[in-house]
Amino acid sequence: MTAYEAERLALHARGRRVTECGSLLGFSTIVMARVARHVVSVDRHDGYPSLGLKNETERAFRNNLDRYNVANKVSVVVGDYHHAREYGKPDLLFVDLDGTLMTTLAAIQLLPAPRVALHDYGRFACGGVAQAVEILLRRARGWTVLERAHTLVVLQRR
Numbered sequence: 217m218t219a220y221e222a223e224r225l226a227l228h229a230r231g232r233r234v235t236e237c238g239s240l241l242g243f244s245t246i247v248m249a250r251v252a253r254h255v256v257s258v259d260r261h262d263g264y265p266s267l268g269l270k271n272e273t274e275r276a277f278r279n280n281l282d283r284y285n286v287a288n289k290v291s292v293v294v295g296d297y298h299h300a301r302e303y304g305k306p307d308l309l310f311v312d313l314d315g316t317l318m319t320t321l322a323a324i325q326l327l328p329a330p331r332v333a334l335h336d337y338g339r340f341a342c343g344g345v346a347q348a349v350e351i352l353l354r355r356a357r358g359w360t361v362l363e364r365a366h367t368l369v370v371l372q373r374r
Contacts, residue, residue, distance in 0.1 A: 217243060217368070218367075220365055221335070221365050222243070222244070224365040225247055225248060225333060226247050226250065228333055228362075228370055229248035229252040231251070231253055232252055232306070232308045233307045233308070234248050234252045234254070234255045234256070234307070234309075234310060235255075235256045235258070235300045235309050235329070236248065236312070237297040237300065237310065237311045237312065237313055237323045237327070238258075238297075238311065238312035238335075239258070239259040239312070240259065240273055240277070240312075241273055241276050241277055241280055242257075242280040242281055244310065244335070245280075245281065245286075245290060246280060246281065248310065249284075249286035249289040250286060252308075254289055254290075254291070255289060255290045255291070256303040256306070257290050257291070257293065258293040258295065258296070258299055259277070259293075259294065260294065260295060261294050274292075274294055277292070278292065297322075297323045297327065300327055301326065305327075305329065306327065306329045307329060307330065308333060309323070309324065309327050309331070309333070310334075311323050311324065311332065311335070311345075312334075312336065314342075314344075315339065315342025316342075316344040317344035317347040317351075319344070320334065320344050320345050321351065324348065330373045331362070332370070332371045333368060333369070333371075334348070334349065337349060337368065337369040338367055339367050349361075349369055349371065352371060358373055358374050359371045359373060360372050360374055
């Protein structure tokens, strides 16, 4: 995530209850937690197993939350995104998962929020994100693009 994307993401997270699907080491989590009411961060914390790069990231993630003094504003959920449902409906859903269509759409459908921010939009290796946006805008209707900042796109339900 670029500095500009982080700045724009923080703007959309300000004062909101946020659910984040995919956090890796916590950069976006920290960006949002600094300004959000609360962040529920969901990640399996197993690195990039689909690329054969499996590693444990939870310890580094929690250390980063402590280092930036936001741990008290983040509920950490180790597991798949469907576990976030237990925390209620967010005001903003931030999706930064594996970039596939199936996973991206499933997270959006399972965790309905009036505003959805997606990372990796337009990135070649994550083509499913752009496909999911296309489906929401053209087929599902009821969505509009609020903003695009590099590979961050923010949608709003009408």
